Amino acid sequence: MYLILDLLGKTKIRGRIHVMFSALAVFGHVIGWLGILTSLYGAYFVILAVWGEVRKRKASIKARPSVTRFALVVPARNEEAVIGNLINSLQQQNYPADLYTIYIAPNNCTDNTHVIAAAQGAEIFNPFGEIRTKGDVLSQFVKKYMYDKRYDAICVFDADNVVHSDFLQKMNNARLAGAHIAQGFKDSKNPLDSAVALSYSIYYWIIGRFYNASREVLNLSGFVMGTGYMVTTAFLEKIGGWNTKTISEDYEFTAQCVLAGERVHYVSGAIVYDEQPLTFGQSWKQRRRWSTGAFECSRYYLKDLLKQSVRRKCRVCFDVAVTYMGPILFIISLIAAMSQAVVRGSNMHVYSLQLLSAVLLAGILLFILLAVCIEYKSTRRTLRGFGIGASSFGLLLLSWTVINIVTIVKKKRKWEVIAHTRAITIRDEVHHSLRRTVHER
Numbered sequence: 491m492y493l494i495l496d497l498l499g500k501t502k503i504r505g506r507i508h509v510m511f512s513a514l515a516v517f518g519h520v521i522g523w524l525g526i527l528t529s530l531y532g533a534y535f536v537i538l539a540v541w542g543e544v545r546k547r548k549a550s551i552k553a554r555p556s557v558t559r560f561a562l563v564v565p566a567r568n569e570e571a572v573i574g575n576l577i578n579s580l581q582q583q584n585y586p587a588d589l590y591t592i593y594i595a596p597n598n599c600t601d602n603t604h605v606i607a608a609a610q611g612a613e614i615f616n617p618f619g620e621i622r623t624k625g626d627v628l629s630q631f632v633k634k635y636m637y638d639k640r641y642d643a644i645c646v647f648d649a650d651n652v653v654h655s656d657f658l659q660k661m662n663n664a665r666l667a668g669a670h671i672a673q674g675f676k677d678s679k680n681p682l683d684s685a686v687a688l689s690y691s692i693y694y695w696i697i698g699r700f701y702n703a704s705r706e707v708l709n710l711s712g713f714v715m716g717t718g719y720m721v722t723t724a725f726l727e728k729i730g731g732w733n734t735k736t737i738s739e740d741y742e743f744t745a746q747c748v749l750a751g752e753r754v755h756y757v758s759g760a761i762v763y764d765e766q767p768l769t770f771g772q773s774w775k776q777r778r779r780w781s782t783g784a785f786e787c788s789r790y791y792l793k794d795l796l797k798q799s800v801r802r803k804c805r806v807c808f809d810v811a812v813t814y815m816g817p818i819l820f821i822i823s824l825i826a827a828m829s830q831a832v833v834r835g836s837n838m839h840v841y842s843l844q845l846l847s848a849v850l851l852a853g854i855l856l857f858i859l860l861a862v863c864i865e866y867k868s869t870r871r872t873l874r875g876f877g878i879g880a881s882s883f884g885l886l887l888l889s890w891t892v893i894n895i896v897t898i899v900k901k902k903r904k905w906e907v908i909a910h911t912r913a914i915t916i917r918d919e920v921h922h923s924l925r926r927t928v929h930e931r
Contacts, residue, residue, distance in 0.1 A: 531819045534812060535701075542704020551757070553659075554666040560590035560658055560720075561641040563615070565627040569649035570601040572765070576651050577610045585658040591641075594649075595631060597621040603649070624716075625732065625739030632732040636723055644726070647762065648717040652679060654761035661720040664757045670725040671747050673702060674718035674760030681766070686773050689882040690766035702756040710809045711753035714740040718762030725752060736790070738783020745791040748810045749798060770889075777890060781897040788817045820894050 562580055566573055573594065580592050594607035595615040608614055617630045628646065635641060643665055647653065657674060664672040675698050681691035694715075702712035719740075726732065729750050734742045744754055767773045795811035798804050 528819050528822060531812075531815070538708065538710075538809075539700035539704050542700070542707045545707050546703070551660075551663045551667050554663045556586050556589060556659060556662055558589065558658075558662040558665050559640060559642045560645055560661070561593060561635055561638075561643075562590055562645045562647065563593045563595060563628070563631050564612075564647045564649050565595045565597060565624045566603050566607070566649040567596075567598050568601045568603060569599075570603050570606055572650045573603055574606050574610055576647065576649055576653070577607060577612050579652040579655075580647075581611070582655050583653070583658045584655045585662070590658060593631070595627045597627055623734075623737055623739060625734040625736075625742075628739065629732045629734070632726055636726050636731055638723075641723055643720050643722045645720045646717060648764065650765040651717055652763045653718070654763075657718070657760045657762065660757050660760035664755055664760075665720065665722060669720075669755040669757075670722045670752045671714070672720045672755040672757045672760070673712050673714055674720075674762050675756075675758045676715050676718050677761050677763050678766050679763035680768075683766075684768045685878060685882040686770055686886075687766040687768055688879050689886040690773070692879055692883045693886065694764070698756075698758070702754075703758060705809070706756040709753075709806075711744065711748050711806050712756040713744045713813075714747075714754055716740040717764060718760065719754075720760075725750070736783050736786040737779050738787065741780075741783050742787050742791070745787060745795060745810060745814065748804075748807055749791070749794055753806050773886075774889075774893065777893050778897060781890075781893050782901045784814075785817045785897060785901065788814045792818075817894070820891075821898065 564573075564576065577592060577594070580590075581587075583590070592612040593615045594603070594612045595617055596604045596607070597617050598621060604614060615631055615634075617627050619626075621627060632644065635644070643661070645658070645661060660674070661672055676694050677698075678687070678691035678694060680687050682688065697713075697715070702715075705712050716739075725747075729746060732739075732743075733746070736742045747754055767776060792811060792814045795807050795814060799808035799811055
């Protein structure tokens, strides 16, 4: 009797062990396929970037008569150190002065931004109530001037920018060619000030060339990048004004444009020089905001983008939806990585999946390294110091992983100011050969 019970007990234990190992094997397969999925996601962007490079052509937007009437709006928080140089660069546009007006919108200021802007001849737009984000300023400005027949389009800048003298003419050409939303080339005015500033600069150079420029060639949509962009008042009237609700108004506005049937065009010759953060602390605060915005936009717009991709057979919507899948794929890859550390595949099939995933990931990393090299070289800098640029950019990407993990736990709700102190004029930019004509496509 005792012998039979003992045998039955051992049989049950063996059965449980068998079930457990079978479950682990299945789980290993799932982890392997998740790794493949996340690697294929990265490969998608590499393929489009390469495809765009292969098909790249010279800019087809012809010069047009200067007729577009622009309102230039600049939200500003404590920007007395840099606001004067921005206004000066806008006043030096190769464009009829009577066809554009500069509006500075001081908000939450405790310095002399308002005084300096008014002294240099800019119009002052005073937003009312609590201003939490740049989107709050734009919402009020657009509401006031959307139906104003004095303007055909609005251009948005950051207070720390200086703007190339051909910016408005290039945007005029794009509008007359049919563009309702157009993003210019976001260059850097201080790439050599610190390793952080250099890594940011490389990031924007890569986004400009391998994301926005490639998608312009492929008739897809680029992304609005916070500054240096144009949107027509006709389009704003069509969508009922500026109605962003997240902390990343530019990222959100891109989805709204695509869902409304328009794509964001990329105008590489419309150059704006942007000041990059100098310290890792400043970078951390800014990218926490970006990460929160990405997660929020994925939550609010991904479903509609996928629906329109199917209903309208809209490949533009699909491409933007793929980008918006980033936070979801990040969570999936994070779960897969953590699970893989606990569970190891027990057969060759799982190992082969892991190997394929590793090969794809290696290819993506190789492309990123090549992209850094191309952009660093194409900006007319020597490869001396390239190691610093590549390593700092790599650390930027790695730290972004940590930022995304922190954001999953706690969203960033407050739009914190990044101090801007690099008082460079547009003449300084030209003198130091920071004008990157290689991006003129």
